[in-house]
Amino acid sequence: MRTTIVAGNWKMNLTQADALTLGRAIAEGAPTRGVTAIVAPVALHISALSEALASSPVLLASQNAHWAESGAYTGELAAPMLRELGVRYAILGHSERRQYFGEDDEGVNRKTRALLAQGLHPIVCFGESLEEREGGRTRDKVEFQVRAALSGLSADEARRVILAYEPIWAIGTGKTASPQQAQEVHAFLREVLEDRFDRESAQAIPILYGGSVKPSNFAELLSQPDIDGGLVGGASLKAESYLELCQIAVQQAAAG
Numbered sequence: 001m002r003t004t005i006v007a008g009n010w011k012m013n014l015t016q017a018d019a020l021t022l023g024r025a026i027a028e029g030a031p032t033r034g035v036t037a038i039v040a041p042v043a044l045h046i047s048a049l050s051e052a053l054a055s056s057p058v059l060l061a062s063q064n065a066h067w068a069e070s071g072a073y074t075g076e077l078a079a080p081m082l083r084e085l086g087v088r089y090a091i092l093g094h095s096e097r098r099q100y101f102g103e104d105d106e107g108v109n110r111k112t113r114a115l116l117a118q119g120l121h122p123i124v125c126f127g128e129s130l131e132e133r134e135g136g137r138t139r140d141k142v143e144f145q146v147r148a149a150l151s152g153l154s155a156d157e158a159r160r161v162i163l164a165y166e167p168i169w170a171i172g173t174g175k176t177a178s179p180q181q182a183q184e185v186h187a188f189l190r191e192v193l194e195d196r197f198d199r200e201s202a203q204a205i206p207i208l209y210g211g212s213v214k215p216s217n218f219a220e221l222l223s224q225p226d227i228d229g230g231l232v233g234g235a236s237l238k239a240e241s242y243l244e245l246c247q248i249a250v251q252q253a254a255a256g
Contacts, residue, residue, distance in 0.1 A: 002206050004222065004249040005162065005229035007038040007061060007123060008236025009091060009210075019045040020052055025239035027056035034250035036229075039236065040091055043077055050086040061089035061123065064097065067110035069118075079118035090115055091231075093149065094125045095168045105148035112149055116157050123162045123231065124149045125210065130169035138167075142185060143192050155197040163189065163207045164231040170211030172233060179220045179227075182209045186226035215244040222252045 014022065019041050030037045040061035041049050050060055066076035082090060092115075093108035112122045126145035128138045142165065150158055165185055167177050177185075186207045193202035209221055210231030221227050229249065235241040 002204065002228045003036050004034070004253055005036045005038065005206055005208055006236075006242070006245045006249055007040065007089070007091075007162075007164075007208065007229070007231045008242055009040045009061075009063065009094070009231060009233055010042065010237060011063070011096075011233060012042060013237055014041070014045070016045050016048055020048055022237070022239055023049045023052050023058070026242055027053050027058050029239065029243045029246075030056060030058050031246050031250045032057050034253040035246050037246055038089055039242075040089070046082070046085050046087060054086070059089065060085075060087045061091060062087050063091050063094070065090040065092065065111055065115055065120075067107070067114040069114070079115050079120055083118050083120060087120065089121045089123055089162070091123045091125065091164075093145075095127060095166055095171055099168075105145055108145075108149045109151050112161065113152065116153070116160055121160055121162060123164055123208070125164045125166050125231070127166040127168050127171075127211075133167065133169065138185065139188055142189065146189060146192055147196060150196065155201040158193070158197055159201055159204045161205060163205060164210050165189070165207060166210035166231065172212070174212055176212045176217055177209070179217075179224050182221060183224035183226055186224065190226055213245070215241055215248065218245050218248045219252065222249065 037058045038061050040063050062082050065079050069078050092111050097103045115122045128141040132141050170176050190202045206228040208229045208231045209227050213230035213232045214235045
């Protein structure tokens with residue numbers, strides 16, 4: 001059975017002092033079972049958070065990574081550097097990275113393969129714009145992005161990837177895809193994964209939902225059979241709401 005994941009993307013927020021305060025509060029209250037709790041601070045704070053979270057069940061992610069192990073890539077982060085600091089995951093292909101920094105599907109694939117080679121888990125983001133949804137192109141868009149991100153991977157490698165469906169029109173807008181809309185896309189992606197790999201792999205790969213996830217809508221999202229957790233923005237910046245999401249995940253898991 002896939003474990004529910006609550007991955008907090010802190011984006012470009014918090015001073016180091018505030019990040020440590022938040023991280024420690026989350027670590028103190030995080031469940032030890034029933035959910036995989038992940039936080040992704042800005043790169044400057046990873047080292048400090050790594051130490052603060054070392055004895056807790058909370059795991060660290062980076063908000064980005066580069067495909068090269070080293071080199072003349074000013075401002076970038078290499079997977080070996082992240083691994084050295086205890087980072088286990090890295091968010092790739094977030095819509096903000098695609099929109100503001102020109103990241104494309106080929107680059108996401110290169111980064112995915114680089115992370116896997118270093119024993120890290122990519123959290124690969126994808127999703128459609130409002131124009132694409134209204135034009136009936138949601139399935140075409142997400143299938144293309146997922147196939148491109150996983151290109152060249154074996155089934156064993158793909159099982160170490162976490163997918164995150166983020167409809168662009170729902171990120172930071174307060175709008176959320178209905179649980180039924182999200183489930184429809186997630187279920188379709190299971191079909192894509194089965195076609196690309198095999199049924200066992202398709203059922204093993206976690207698919208998160210991201211887009212204005214909060215405690216008031218999380219339980220209903222998790223009640224859908226193919227939604228395995230959330231990639232959370234604003235609600236992860238407060239310990240109370242992040243921990244509430246984790247408790248909802250635990251309760252859902254206990255309910256079967």
